[in-house]
Amino acid sequence: MKISEFQNLIKDLYFKQDQNRGINGTFIWLVEEIGEFARILRSKEINFKNASEELADIIAWANSLANLLEIDLESAILEKYPKMCFRCKSNPCVCNR
Amino acid sequence: MKISEFQNLIKDLYFKQDQNRGINGTFIWLVEEIGEFARILRSKEINFKNASEELADIIAWANSLANLLEIDLESAILEKYPKMCFRCKSNPCVCNR
Numbered sequence: 625m626k627i628s629e630f631q632n633l634i635k636d637l638y639f640k641q642d643q644n645r646g647i648n649g650t651f652i653w654l655v656e657e658i659g660e661f662a663r664i665l666r667s668k669e670i671n672f673k674n675a676s677e678e679l680a681d682i683i684a685w686a687n688s689l690a691n692l693l694e695i696d697l698e699s700a701i702l703e704k705y706p707k708m709c710f711r712c713k714s715n716p717c718v719c720n721r
Numbered sequence: 722m723k724i725s726e727f728q729n730l731i732k733d734l735y736f737k738q739d740q741n742r743g744i745n746g747t748f749i750w751l752v753e754e755i756g757e758f759a760r761i762l763r764s765k766e767i768n769f770k771n772a773s774e775e776l777a778d779i780i781a782w783a784n785s786l787a788n789l790l791e792i793d794l795e796s797a798i799l800e801k802y803p804k805m806c807f808r809c810k811s812n813p814c815v816c817n818r
Binding site: 637647661662665672686689697698709715716 | 804
């Protein structure tokens with residue numbers, strides 16, 4: 625699936641609720657997912673299924689925010705990461721981004 | 722660009738550094754990007770170019786973590802968001818995920 629297709633899917637699914645919640649409220653949900661992911665990372669044995677779900681949620685909430693901000697995430701990603709490191713311009717990166 | 726292609730690009734670019742830094746160290750970078758994005762959101766007028774870059778960075782660091790955890794992010798996303806809300810099973814969502 626393309627990055628842009630996923631953004632559109634998240635828009636179809638959740639834009640109305642995202643709009644009602646607003647940017648700040650939606651950001652809080654993103655941060656909550658970061659916290660849930662952190663909790664998985666600090667467990668003795670990382671549960672990879674749970675980690676996968678939390679990473680998917682982080683991506684989904686970032687897409688909700690992109691929709692609210694009218695940001696085309698695929699374009700933003702391609703602009704920042706154009707097949708080379710944005711800082712050292714190498715692939716692979718030779719700095720520490 | 723497909724979600725999986727971007728994950729591979731981030732692997733090509735940064736996997737060596739990500740490995741050296743480790744999961745916990747890489748998570749701190751993700752959280753730093755969340756903080757930078759927060760700073761943009763709380764400014765009087767949101768700078769959309771900066772917001773785009775920070776969202777791209779959040780996605781990129783989430784991909785670095787997926788690489789370290791050997792998680793296929795596209796599969797994880799499609800499994801959690803299979804063209805309907807994972808909770809109410811509707812499209813558009815009729816709950817509040």
